[in-house]
Amino acid sequence: MNVFVTKQIPEIGIKLLKEAGIAVTVADQSLNQEALIREVQGYDALLSAGFVKADAHFLEGCRHLKVLSLFSVGYDNVDIDAATRLGIPVGNTPGVLSRATSDIAFLLMLAVARKAFYNYRKILDSKWKEFEPIADLGIELYGKTLGVFGLGKIGLEMAKKCRAAFDMKVIYHNRRPQEEAEKELGAQYVSFDELLTRSDVLSVHANLSPETKNIFNKTAFSKMKPNAVFINTARGGLHNEADLKEALDHKIIWGAGLDVTNPEPMAPDNPLLKMPSVCVLPHIGSATAETRDQMAVLAAKNVIAGLNGDRLPTIVNPEVYQR
Numbered sequence: 001m002n003v004f005v006t007k008q009i010p011e012i013g014i015k016l017l018k019e020a021g022i023a024v025t026v027a028d029q030s031l032n033q034e035a036l037i038r039e040v041q042g043y044d045a046l047l048s049a050g051f052v053k054a055d056a057h058f059l060e061g062c063r064h065l066k067v068l069s070l071f072s073v074g075y076d077n078v079d080i081d082a083a084t085r086l087g088i089p090v091g092n093t094p095g096v097l098s099r100a101t102s103d104i105a106f107l108l109m110l111a112v113a114r115k116a117f118y119n120y121r122k123i124l125d126s127k128w129k130e131f132e133p134i135a136d137l138g139i140e141l142y143g144k145t146l147g148v149f150g151l152g153k154i155g156l157e158m159a160k161k162c163r164a165a166f167d168m169k170v171i172y173h174n175r176r177p178q179e180e181a182e183k184e185l186g187a188q189y190v191s192f193d194e195l196l197t198r199s200d201v202l203s204v205h206a207n208l209s210p211e212t213k214n215i216f217n218k219t220a221f222s223k224m225k226p227n228a229v230f231i232n233t234a235r236g237g238l239h240n241e242a243d244l245k246e247a248l249d250h251k252i253i254w255g256a257g258l259d260v261t262n263p264e265p266m267a268p269d270n271p272l273l274k275m276p277s278v279c280v281l282p283h284i285g286s287a288t289a290e291t292r293d294q295m296a297v298l299a300a301k302n303v304i305a306g307l308n309g310d311r312l313p314t315i316v317n318p319e320v321y322q323r
């Protein structure tokens with residue numbers, strides 16, 4: 001049994017695979033889709049770290065795979081229906097990255113509120129001169145309303161932090177209400193429109209899907225408060241970047257914090273990077289040593305289960321077992 005790993009992952013995952021008697025090959029370079037299809041022909045499993053686009057064409061070319069294990073919680077880059085149709089179980093890494101990713105959402109929220117990145121750049125650009133009582137003022141978060149779009153594991157961790165640190169009121173919009181969150185946080189389920197109109201901070205934690213693609217667009221931003229902060233640590237495809245920039249330019253909303261962009265990487269000359277109340281990070285939500293280790297363990301466990309013909313511990317397409 002063997003597995004092809006598309007990028008170097010923490011050693012703890014590789015060790016687990018080897019201990020299970022699986023031969024591991026780690027790619028020594030990034031491969032495009034066609035090259036990867038050719039490469040995996042000699043392998044029973046694929047562990048995909050990074051955004052390999054596993055569309056129907058790719059999956060058809062790899063239909064022999066016993067498992068496709070993603071080194072991520074998001075699976076928007078995989079055509080799940082095609083994988084199910086072709087009998088390929090797909091695993092992801094939910095849960096283990098919720099704290100780290102919500103830390104980044106929290107960090108961005110505070111950094112935007114206090115124009116932290118812009119003020120840091122002022123030092124680098126020799127623009128820190130003398131004390132100015134009314135220059136570059138931020139906004140405070142105490143007692144404000146946090147709106148969560150997609151209250152799953154990561155959204156819940158963000159809501160808990162905002163409650164504990166700033167006594168924020170939590171409202172959320174989901175496909176369906178989350179009773180647990182309502183009990184634990186007093187979170188209130190609201191319609192999408194109400195989420196837009198009532199949030200002081202709107203933090204996005206939903207999957208990217210045809211229903212959520214570009215959901216934060218000109219119409220959505222136009223309904224938000226003029227002092228609202230928009231945070232996205234989920235996927236760049238959930239917001240329309242041109243509409244976001246226009247909303248910031250015209251002071252329709254106050255600021256934005258992004259850990260995800262569309263496309264990635266963001267170009268260094270992107271005008272958003274120069275805006276005072278915008279903070280952008282290069283998709284580092286899960287990038288802590290502890291979290292990446294746990295992601296590697298879970299991704300490896302999914303490979304091992306798949307190769308043994310067992311149900312993957314964290315399966316994205318359980319329907320595959322009903323075929």
Ligand code: 8YV
Nearest residue numbers: 049050071072073074097286
């Ligand atoms: C990963 C992520 O780092 O889990 C996700 O969905 O976006 C990040 O945690 C990224 O997907 C690289 O694999």
